[in-house]
Amino acid sequence: MENVDYTEKVKDHFFNPRNVGEIKDADGVGTVGNPVCGDVMTIYIKVKDGVIADIKFKTYGCAAAIASSSIATEMVKGKTLDEAMKLTRNDVANELGGLPAIKMHCSNLAADALHKAIKDYRKKKKK
């Protein structure tokens, strides 16, 4: 039988998610996922001098989706945009102490949402 247990770190971030919420005057916003699949994630960033000064998320989905959003926001807060762009799905999963194999693809969308938010910021800045 496959193991359906989450790591303690996943549980910690699921039950006590960090940086939940919205940033009303965000510099960049990224939404990924699809309610049909059961996961939707939005990440809001505030940028100052090329650094992520503030970051918030809202996630609809399973424990893996919520925990990966939470930990990803912690991992990149205070990092430069270039550093944040290098964050991968695997980095997020590793930081959580691993995710059940079945959850790796569908629920581990935080890096994608973050990259989208950064691209959104860069696009807006060009204008």
Added chain:
Amino acid sequence: MRRVYMDHGASTPVDKEVLNEMMPYFDKIYGNPSSIHTFGREAFDAVEDSREKVANLINAKPDEIIFTSGGTESDNLAIKGIAFKNKDKRGSEGYHIITSAIEHPAVLETCKYMEKIGFNVKFLPVDEYGIIDLDELENSISKDTFLISVMFANHEIGTIEPMEEIGKIAKAHDVFFHTDAIQALCKTPIDVNKLNIDLLSISGHKIYAPKGVGALYFRKGIKLQTITHGGGHEKGLRSSTYNSPGIVGLGKACALGKNRLKKDMDHLKNLRDLLIKKTLEIEESYLNGHPEKRLVNNAHFRFTAIEGESLNLRLDSKGIAAATGSACSSKKLEASHILLAIGLTPEEAHGSLRLTLGRMNIKEDVEYVTEILPGIVNTLRNMSPLWNR
């Protein structure tokens, strides 16, 4: 912390009386019921006594009951057994089975397998409550139809199917009628003669007997082909040494279930109705399944903008055991086929919660769950991008 078990649709505890009845068959009356010595004869008598108790519960005769390892095996034996035995007796256009789109995988996957090996299978659609269309059932019957298999009550949403009407249609067209009664047993009266049921699947661990034991009722005169070859137990239909402790437990659970049926039903219905009433006070919460034609112990909800696995884990952290039809908690990552069949969108199906009550639940359990639930729904909605009320 209070611990509340509301997942009796998944499994029940073994009743103390059942457990006491079983105990001697582990270490005192341990003979093989097929052996000729006294050790064996004593165990044999207990097996036959249980057969009678199982039969009594559904108004069948003891020789119409065979013991199995559980519900899945009973469903497999019913469908394959009758199909393999009768396949040469029907017309040349193919052998036809009619079932419903909302069956338990034990029936659904067996029927899909039958399709793969050359049988034709009709999967009847259901309405928004999960009830099959009787006209479509009757219209689907051809001269090659030999079996109708429709569940007594649905394991997820608790909807009770129109057994009496299906039985009449089956009888009128001379088609065998099998029902998976695993969730319904001991929660609603079942009389196989009154309902014209030819085959009926039973599972122990949903009725306070242990896991790993079940039974199949099949009407006298019906011939089945075995799917388990071996030593020839159960008239050659189901080889395998008798699980005498388990069988004794199943028999006792059936006897208890029969005696307590009215008491259990009244108790469960009261709790269920309170649970439904209180839960539906939550904003944008909905009841899945039929408002009246539902199992007395089943309450099935959905909540907008949240996902069921998250909801279940948070309930678990408060000591509450429940279940969900969300894709995120399934092995295939697909939303429940039942929730999709009643017309819910995948998104709606993800936000589902199944609470199934049991004999031991009390009013305080319902009060605890309905106290905790709104806060959890709220917390999850506050972090959901789909919730912007």
